[in-house]
Amino acid sequence: MVDALAALNISKSFDGFIALNNLDFTLQSGEVRALVGSNGAGKTTLIKILTGAHAPSTGTISINGKQLPGGDPAAHISGGISCIYQHTSLAPNLTVAENLFLGNHPTNRFGLLDKKEMKRRAQQLIKDNETDVSPNDLVADLPTVKQKEVEILKALAANSSVILMDEPTAWLSFPEVQRLHDTIRRLKKTGVTIVYISHMMDEIFRVCDNATVLRDGKLVWQGSVAETDRSSMVQHMLGDGGQDTSNERNERRNEVEKGQKTLRVSNLSRENLFSEANFSLYQGEILCITGLIGSKRSELLQCLFGVAQPDKGQIFLHGIPQKIDTPRLAIQLGIGLVPEDRRMQGLFLSHSIEENHVAASLGDFVNRGLFNRKRVRTRAQDTIRQLNIKPDDVKKTVGNLSGGNQQKVLLGKWLETAPDILILDEPTVGVDVGAKNDIYQVLQAFKEEGGAVLIVSSDVEEVQNIADRVLVMANGKLSASFDAQALSHEELVAKISGESVNEA
Amino acid sequence: MAFFKIPNLVIILLTTVIFTIFAFTADRFLTLANIENILTGYSFLAIIAIGQSLTIMARGIDLSVGSTVALAAMVLFDATMIFELPGVFAILIALVAATAAGALNGLLIVYLRLQPFVATLATLAAYRGIVYAISGRQLYPELPTKAVTDPWIRWLGDFFDVERALGLGDFISLPWIPISFFILLIYAIAIGLLLGRTRWGLNLRTYGGSPEAAHLAGLKVNRLVISVYALCGFSAGLAGIILVGRFTTATEALGSGMELTAITAAVIGGTRLQGGIGGVTGPVLGAFLLGIILIGLTLLEISQFYQQILTGGILIAAIGYDRLIEKRKAV
């Protein structure tokens, strides 16, 4: 039997960085395959190669035995691969029917749009797939789940035999997820092959037949989901780190002496995001909030930094309740935030290292409105040395630095504000191992000098390496805190993957 | 036919209310002559507004329409007065020139990757310069005082006597309808069909609503954008030849500042600056609403300077209103 999709021997490198390494990815007709891996594992690159957005460096892609050219999106669509992206690719101002046939609308013999035919075909497609939309509905008026269904219909309208779904449930509520899964099961029966890309373990076990796990651009595990369990899947995804750190960990456990409570969060809630969050953060400790991606941890951090307002609950700093309504106030109160997306939210990419360094603490460098250039330079140079930033030239434009060095610049910027509380959101995503260690060391030093650190991280290895205490967040609910060192790697993984089972 | 549906009940209501107010307050407002005035004075503007709304739907803007109006007018003037071409040819050449000017805007935006407003701000100056350079009125001293006599062109500025055509002249008196109004109607229907019933129109709305979706669907975006600006140029050209018919001459300064009124009419008519949403009825209604207000104020003997202030204010208020609705939707 011919494979529905056969991507063989696929490699892809960008400027010497190997994103995918000699990967074989084959699917049978009617198969639902999960594609999992942590950030930077190579999932996105694989999707882009399959849709033709990127050409692979080596390897071939064929659909039902017919080879595709690679690097030609139009040819891939007509060849039978469609992708449903995380963010919608529908035109919101058009109707369902108009969207279904984008770029390929039926016309009559005068070259005018054949609206009747278009509507008829749309109606047929909707009926065949038991979708609850009308061809005349405006896409912008549809809830997200229906938009996803329309995207699936659009893929079917283009006669796709393979549909990629990139995080299809990221914006859906639980009942909506179930609806989507019903649709997937129905498609499966008609012989459509689906690649299901997701971080949500329970969804994968509910709807997928097989799974492929990528890590660092390589295939690390592949097999039937029936023959494995959540913990081992997460284990494959994250790798088995943390083994040789057990000694170090025991040492550290004894060191943990709780200082003063600097931050207390009481019953913090935001509608539809998270509810009843309670925790405290002490001086001289690193507290990690872990969980799977999409568990609304960043949204919690936003409330602490004044980017968003909670609906309910209170934030206490040094025992005093505070209403933090702007980042400016948060900074004045001694909080720093290293945001998740350093390029979009953190850095001034066309500015130099020293300019980025002082951007959040201008007051310390400005006298009567003028910069104290010498002070800026010395401070930036100190930080370059302390954080081991390469190149060690304060004049270099930040946009040209590597991910790890950019992250260090961003961290340096916030340390320069001398905060009491440093909040970091996924501090080492896309950061190389060397830079990771540098960052950990700096955080340790900050903590030992009495600072309080709150980290959101999905990287279990990282959590075990640096956390004193751990909280697990799942679907907007926060667990009680526990001692990071009291748990083994496996137990922590189980907590992360296990707790997300109890949805609803 | 979504494009002939009422796009915005608010503006029809608003037009009715304002019309009624003026009908009671301004003495000569509810007269046949004044209705003719409004139709003559704003039909050509509605045509420009239709073209303008196309560029706005494509997430752009065309500031050069005023100069393009003058360009078409001057080309027509030269063709008929200097080269003494028959009116039909002269009109054709003028429309081609205006379309080419629009297409050039599109080319600059697509291939030089200039922001629409910068590109068209620069061509606003350049096209106006061409108008001065080719002005037959300056090359031949006797021309400024001569009127265009070609019957084709004169016809463009003519009126149609409804009563006589219907044979009702003895019973009621109806306003004479300017030919330009009929041109507007035909043009609006044509563009409405283009928007609502062709792939081109659907592609334009797709691109305006989500350039990303247009790219992913493999639409030929560059060609689309160029054609939109070409059509906007054509609209301005149509307005230009109508004005020559009406004034029986072309002046170098014709159409200055018209981009503001055209953009205002398009925006009042519900064309979204975020792109993708717009039609033909909206800009046409917008143009006439503006016309009713401005002519009404003139009849009330309110200084035209106030009208200038008001036009700007209406534009800002219209986008503010648009943004407010957008916000309420998002919540």
Add this chain to the structure above:
Amino acid sequence: MRLEINKNIIALPLVIIALTLLVGYFEPAFLTVDSAIAVLRRMATIGIMAVGMTFVIMTAGIDLSVGPTLALSGLVSYFTLVSGMPVPVAILAGMASGIAVGAINGIIIAVGKLPAIIVTLGMLSIVRGTALLIGGPTLHQISGHESYSFIGSGALLGLPVSIWIFLFIAAIGIFIQQVTSYGFQISTLGDNPEASHLSGRRTRLLIFSTYVICGCCAAIAGIIDSSQVYTASANFGEFGTELDVISAVILGGASLFGGKAYVINTVFGVLFLGIINSGLNILDVPIESQLMFKGTLIVIALGFTSLSRNSKS
């Protein structure tokens, strides 16, 4: 801290020199000190507005209303003088009118979050209408105010006062942009508005302030303009003024998408335009065709800057 000149725009001074020599080849009189002063004097008002506009464009904004603002401030100064107030008061009143226009622009754009192009296009009409209301379409001759006329027509150390004012404002602009905290905050705001907000900057206030600066510069230009020709008129700063001003800024390498820009480069952009304007004049290109040439040249130059920027990123 950042006294370097944007490197990809180093070509502009070279082009300016080449153009000067080219024009000088056909008309040697162009290469004299007098001619250079004439070029500068003609560009002084555009240059002053371009300095203000640079800050607006750094925030990814635009101000199309500078032309009528220029006219308005000239008129306000004129009427203040006529009412018997001393010259300094007249100047302050003129500047205040520009600041007021800028503040209205700034509030609508920064707080109302409406698109700057449309808002300032609307304001263009509003301010012109207001100027016409105040002054009518006629010319108002300013006579008998020696010290007021001195602003536009006097000379100091052999240089016209208007050039001194331009140089002074350019120097302040360069100073603000290069070494002050404010200039730095504007430039980082344009680079990444969200990061700027998260770094504790008052982004709305910053955006607002750039329009005030721009309005103030347009007002100063208006005062110079009116005193240069001993006349105030509501029709000064005709449509096309803003094109010159914006072109000068973009020719200087500023991106309309915001971010780092250099006032010193804007000054070069102004010089470039000045050479083109005067060059076309001196080469006897008819006034009518100059507009066409200028538009074309600007499009070509803008196209080059835009393409070189795109190929870089």
